[in-house]
Amino acid sequence: MAEAGSTTPATREAPWPVALMSDKIAAWIDRLGQVWIEGEVTQWQLRGGHVYGKLKDLSRDATVSFTVWRSVAQRLTSDFAAGDRVIALVKPNFWVKGGSLTVQVFELSHVGLGELLERLERLRRQLQAEGLFDPNRKRALPFLPGLIGLVTGRDSDAEKDVIRNATLRWPGVRFKIHYAAVQGDRAAAEVAAGIEALDRDPEVQVIIVARGGGDFQNLLPFSDERVVRAAASATTPLVSAIGHEADRPLLDEVADLRASTPTDAAKRVVPDVGEELAGIDQARARMSGRLGQLLAHETDRITQLRGRPVLAQPERIVDDRAEELVRWIARGTELADRAVEDRARALSETRARLSALSPRATLERGYAIAQLADGAVLRDPADAPDGTAIRVALAGGRIAATSNGPA
Structure with missing residues (x-):
């Protein structure tokens, strides 16, 4: 059996191990590098941010699995689904352990009508x-x-x-x-x-x-x-x-x-000119009706106001107030006269009381007031010893006199 990494051709007597053949297939596919391919998406599944799907040839019965890692999927500018026709920049990878071929997608875009829709969507968003x-x-x-x-x-x-x-x-x-x-x-x-x-x-x-x-x-x-x-x-x-x-x-x-x-x-x-003219006619009719209602309402209000006594017979207010004014004038005159009479009577009574209490009234009844030279009233004979000059106030005037001492 040939050893791993051997370049010896495989023969019946010296066959290659499966791993050796798989490694050689993987190395050859890896040398292919990145290529542009075109096809129809037949499967599109999103798991954990990554996309796993299948791409089918447009004319032959050929299908390849593809993977779009999250970092690439986030940069895609449009939505994709099964049935879309696309072109993709891919790198083929051969999985040695499972013996399967997949392609890793680096760029993906619609073609034909889908490409137009994608461009329009980008422009719409912009x-x-x-x-x-x-x-x-x-x-x-x-x-x-x-x-x-x-x-x-x-x-x-x-x-x-x-x-x-x-x-x-x-x-x-x-x-x-x-x-x-x-x-x-x-x-x-x-x-x-x-x-x-x-x-x-x-x-x-x-x-x-x-x-x-x-x-x-x-x-x-x-x-x-x-x-x-x-x-x-x-x-x-x-x-x-x-x-x-x-x-x-x-x-x-x-x-x-x-x-x-x-x-x-x-x-x-x-x-529409017809609709506008009809609208004008309707507006004019509404305005006329509203104006008529307003005028009728105001006419009724004026009639009611004119029917009130104060406007129907305005002189009644003057007459009523004139009679009331005459009554108040008469009442005021009466009260004023009564007040004057009361004050005159009180004045007379006060005058009479003053007259009764006045010293002059006492003098007119025959009494006299003796005063010393300094004007002090003489109340006690002892205050006027013999020879003291005194003045005597009478009702008719004053006289001078000389005291002869106590009698």
Whole structure:
């Protein structure tokens, strides 16, 4: 038996050990290095942050197992599932112990339609991170635009639908049309140029970008970054009317208003003259009715006020107050006279009391008051010895006298 690591060819007499053959297979596969492969994912399982799956050839019956380690899985920019067509940068590895071949994935991305979806998703996330989809950026449309800018294909059904429905709703509406390719390689640049040109026109008050639907690939120009950024930079309110419900292009996200169809765009941008006139008539009728009710209510209030006695016979208040005033004047005069009489009587009584107590009244009854020279009243004869000059006060006046001593 050949020893491990031997370069001797294996023979019946000297066969290689299984491990030797496995080591040689592993070494040969390891020399292959990293390669790009393409296939369809038939199994995708996430365990512990790692991904284990199988990749099937697109035309032949061949399948290989693959592993995406956590560090690589975290860098993947889109979601993957069974059935996705992908391209991958892999390095084949032969597991000696189990005798199985697996490939380690270093890069993984969609191809074909999946690749387009992946690119669109990356662009969507980028624009959303920049705030271009923020609802606060969206502007209100004018009630009745004087001039509508229209970006659409020449002689397209979308153009006819917008103009016909807008004219039916408001016959005086005006359009400024910028024709552009709405599919193909030229579409994105021409649509972006149309938005920018109409936005520069000061008379244009709203811009409609219209196309009559289509499949996913035909709508790709309306998800082009140039178109989306032109719409986001426009200062004029913009309406997206691509007319496709299943696949919403990125223009729908950044537009100030998304219309489901070009016809819907015309209805959302231009008011219906019939409806507006009917609304005016209804408002006028409501105003007339309300004004009539208000006038009737105020008339009733005035009638009630005029019916009150104070307004029906205003002189009654004057008469009533005049009579009351006369009564109060008479009462006041009476009280004043009574008060004067009472005060006069009290004064007379006080005067009489004063007169009765006055020294003069005593003198008039024949009495006299003897006073010494200093004015002191003489009360005791001993106070006036013989020869003392005294004065005697009488009712009619004063006389001088000389005391002869006590009698």
